[in-house]
Amino acid sequence: MPAGFEEPGVVDGFAHADFWMVLQPANRIYVRSxxxxxxxxxxxxxxxxxxxxxxxxxxxxxxETRYPMxxxxxxxxxxxxLHDALFGSVxxxxxxxxxxxxxxxxxxxxxxxxxxxxxxxxxxxxxxxxVAVGASRRRILAQLLTETFVLAACGxxxxxxxxxxxxxxxxxxxxxxxxxxxxxxxDGVSALYTLGIVAFCTLAAGLAPALTLSSHRLADALxxxxxxxxxxxxxRARAILAPTEIALALALVITAGLAVRSYLxxxxxxxxxxxxxxxVSHPVAMYGKRYESEAEVLAFYDGAMRRTRRIPGVRDAEWxxxxxxxxxxxxxxxxTVGRSSGSGNLQTxxxxxxxxxxxxxxxxxxxxxxxxxxxxxxxxARVVVVNEALAKTYFxxxxxxxxxxxxxFALGTRTEVARKKPVxxxxxxxxHDTRDSYARPGAPKIYLPFPQVPLPGxxxxxxxxxxAHVGDAIARAVTxxxxxxxxxxxxxxxxxxxxxxxxxxxxxLTLVVLSFxxxxxxxxxxxxxxxxxxxxxxHEFGIRIAVGARATHVLRDVLGGAVRIAALGILAGIVLGxxxxxxxxxxLYEVGPFDPxxxxxxxxxxxxxxxxxxxxxxxxxxxxxxxxxxxxx
Numbered sequence: 132m133p134a135g136f137e138e139p140g141v142v143d144g145f146a147h148a149d150f151w152m153v154l155q156p157a158n159r160i161y162v163r164s165x166x167x168x169x170x171x172x173x174x175x176x177x178x179x180x181x182x183x184x185x186x187x188x189x190x191x192x193x194x195e196t197r198y199p200m201x202x203x204x205x206x207x208x209x210x211x212x213l214h215d216a217l218f219g220s221v222x223x224x225x226x227x228x229x230x231x232x233x234x235x236x237x238x239x240x241x242x243x244x245x246x247x248x249x250x251x252x253x254x255x256x257x258x259x260x261x262v263a264v265g266a267s268r269r270r271i272l273a274q275l276l277t278e279t280f281v282l283a284a285c286g287x288x289x290x291x292x293x294x295x296x297x298x299x300x301x302x303x304x305x306x307x308x309x310x311x312x313x314x315x316x317x318d319g320v321s322a323l324y325t326l327g328i329v330a331f332c333t334l335a336a337g338l339a340p341a342l343t344l345s346s347h348r349l350a351d352a353l354x355x356x357x358x359x360x361x362x363x364x365x366x367r368a369r370a371i372l373a374p375t376e377i378a379l380a381l382a383l384v385i386t387a388g389l390a391v392r393s394y395l396x397x398x399x400x401x402x403x404x405x406x407x408x409x410x411v412s413h414p415v416a417m418y419g420k421r422y423e424s425e426a427e428v429l430a431f432y433d434g435a436m437r438r439t440r441r442i443p444g445v446r447d448a449e450w451x452x453x454x455x456x457x458x459x460x461x462x463x464x465x466x467t468v469g470r471s472s473g474s475g476n477l478q479t480x481x482x483x484x485x486x487x488x489x490x491x492x493x494x495x496x497x498x499x500x501x502x503x504x505x506x507x508x509x510x511x512a513r514v515v516v517v518n519e520a521l522a523k524t525y526f527x528x529x530x531x532x533x534x535x536x537x538x539x540f541a542l543g544t545r546t547e548v549a550r551k552k553p554v555x556x557x558x559x560x561x562x563h564d565t566r567d568s569y570a571r572p573g574a575p576k577i578y579l580p581f582p583q584v585p586l587p588g589x590x591x592x593x594x595x596x597x598x599a600h601v602g603d604a605i606a607r608a609v610t611x612x613x614x615x616x617x618x619x620x621x622x623x624x625x626x627x628x629x630x631x632x633x634x635x636x637x638x639x640l641t642l643v644v645l646s647f648x649x650x651x652x653x654x655x656x657x658x659x660x661x662x663x664x665x666x667x668x669x670h671e672f673g674i675r676i677a678v679g680a681r682a683t684h685v686l687r688d689v690l691g692g693a694v695r696i697a698a699l700g701i702l703a704g705i706v707l708g709x710x711x712x713x714x715x716x717x718x719l720y721e722v723g724p725f726d727p728x729x730x731x732x733x734x735x736x737x738x739x740x741x742x743x744x745x746x747x748x749x750x751x752x753x754x755x756x757x758x759x760x761x762x763x764x
Contacts, residue, residue: 187208191208217310223717227715231645231646232645234649235645235648237375239336240331241372241375241379242372242376244339245373247337248339276338279332279337283329283332287329287332291322294325298317302315374696374699374703377741378703379707380737381734382707383642383645383646385711385729385730388733389722389724390643390719391643392726393721394639396721397635397720398635403455403495403566404493409492409493409593410591410595410623411457411590411591411623411624412621413590415588415589415590415591425585429585431612434612435611439591442605444600445593445599447594448591448594449485449487450581450589450590451483451484451486451489451590451592452483452589454493454590454627456627456628460482460576461481464478465480467525468535480517480521480574480577481575481576482542482576483577484542484578487505489503489578491594492592495562498562499561501559502562507580507583509583513555513557514583515577515579516558516560516561517577518562518565518575520575521575521577522561532559533558534558537554538553539553542579544584556579569628569632569635569720602621650740653700654740654743657741657744658747658748661689661692661744661749664748665751669752672755689749693744693749694741694742697742709724712725
């Protein structure tokens with residue numbers, strides 16, 4: 132396979148493999164009652180996914196009838212295309228980012244159009260003279276659009292350069308939430324896309340000013356006074372563009388606010404364990420006839436563990452089949468002793484195979500009973516520890532400590548599996564729930580001591596001192612126990628938490644950046660519109676002040692116009708924001724799409740910012756000197 136090949140759909144952090152081996156169905160960890168495998172297949176020509184799903188559902192219905200203990204009704208199978216499995220969950224995020232970027236582009240176009248309309252008011256006489264000497268309206272329109280195209284082309288060129296740098300930064304970050312992000316690059320399609328955006332910006336930003344100017348009547352332009360323009364030209368268009376900018380910016384800021392709130396709520400959920408200063412190895416690849424013996428498996432684990440614990444900076448270490456946030460939790464159907472053995476009384480819980488000090492290493496609190504001890508060895512009485520969710524779900528009105536559970540020979544020693552008889556296991560403790568993902572609360576789970584289930588291929592979990600750099604030393608300690616084994620990759624447990632929240636983080640960060648740009652452009656638009664209006668009305672303000680108007684009257688007049696523009700934009704923005712929030716509702720966590728706090732804070736911030744943007748030109752309007760305003764009359 133190519134060097135960069137990764138198995139599709141494999142858990143983040145475990146996707147890279149150096150070699151592959153044939154799955155061994157006879158291996159005892161692949162038994163019928165262990166439901167954690169996934170399959171990939173290629174459909175025959177003409178077969179739809181719906182038809183394939185129906186066939187698979189029918190197959191599982193037959194298995195449920197034939198093997199009621201191993202395939203109870205709680206067993207579920209889901210069929211989807213590989214493309215949907217890889218990209219289906221991230222597609223809404225990418226669409227939201229694309230829509231937000233499009234919103235920023237529209238705001239920028241509206242801003243440029245506003246500036247061009249303001250500039251157009253000073254070109255009436257120029258264009259009137261051009262028309263007088265024979266220029267047609269089509270020629271004038273072409274000239275104005277060409278000028279706008281030059282602006283858009285310059286912006287597109289700079290934007291393409293910035294995109295090249297941004298794509299390089301994105302690929303360097305390797306965002307786990309975006310599949311195949313490392314393959315993103317600028318190519319010919321990107322160049323054509325940029326050209327299309329330039330053409331769009333030319334029309335979006337230049338068409339309204341061009342039509343306004345090219346339709347100007349010659350006589351009006353040539354009869355203009357020394358001011359050289361008509362202050363009312365383009366006023367209606369500017370009155371539409373400014374609120375449009377505010378509305379789009381407000382919708383983006385509301386969306387970003389919801390994404391940020393969702394991210395903060397998501398990442399501040401109670402985890403049930405402490406991931407700080409914890410290192411995790413990839414599963415140790417224990418292959419060969421040597422590890423067909425359970426005694427050899429346990430001997431290797433013991434030797435590697437003793438070496439690891441002697442490393443300076445390692446406070447404690449233990450073996451486990453997985454840790455929270457790895458997405459490797461399997462499930463098991465079990466029954467409690469004393470209840471009917473019918474398939475309808477089977478319960479389902481996650482399964483974890485852990486070492487004696489696993490809960491201490493991860494800081495998982497013990498609620499009742501005890502955790503595993505040295506006496507819970509290979510030949511000792513079979514015990515399990517369960518979490519609080521299992522106790523509340525299946526032992527609401529019964530004592531749980533000392534209760535017995537069993538399952539159909541899925542996990543145990545080779546002798547127990549070969550005997551094919553359920554083994555009673557005693558519940559000796561209840562621990563706090565741990566989340567397997569930020570978005571999923573703790574589910575019922577059963578923990579088994581690995582000496583009683585000596586499976587090869589466990590991973591190492593180490594609690595280290597702060598700022599200790601012992602990853603390489605831990606990997607060497609593992610290979611020192613058996614130099615024929617490959618050194619496992621070591622990484623912080625925090626990496627798995629970051630990967631789990633990466634999508635929400637990317638969404639919040641991207642939307643915040645885009646909304647900040649949109650917010651700034653909208654405020655710049657308000658400032659430009661109000662400043663232009665003040666500049667065009669300087670003569671008027673001078674006369675009003677000369678005949679006795681107070682400065683506060685001028686201030687109220689200017690701010691009143693700005694408030695009307697802002698109010699119209701904010702009202703439209705609330706509607707657009709509600710529509711945008713509804714579109715991303717599925718991506719939010721524990722935050723409603725119409726969250727009143729987010730809407731209220733954003734609207735208040737936009738209102739205050741709009742007033743602040745209008746205050747500077749309003750201040751200049753208050754300080755107009757009548758003599759200066761009337762000097763050229």
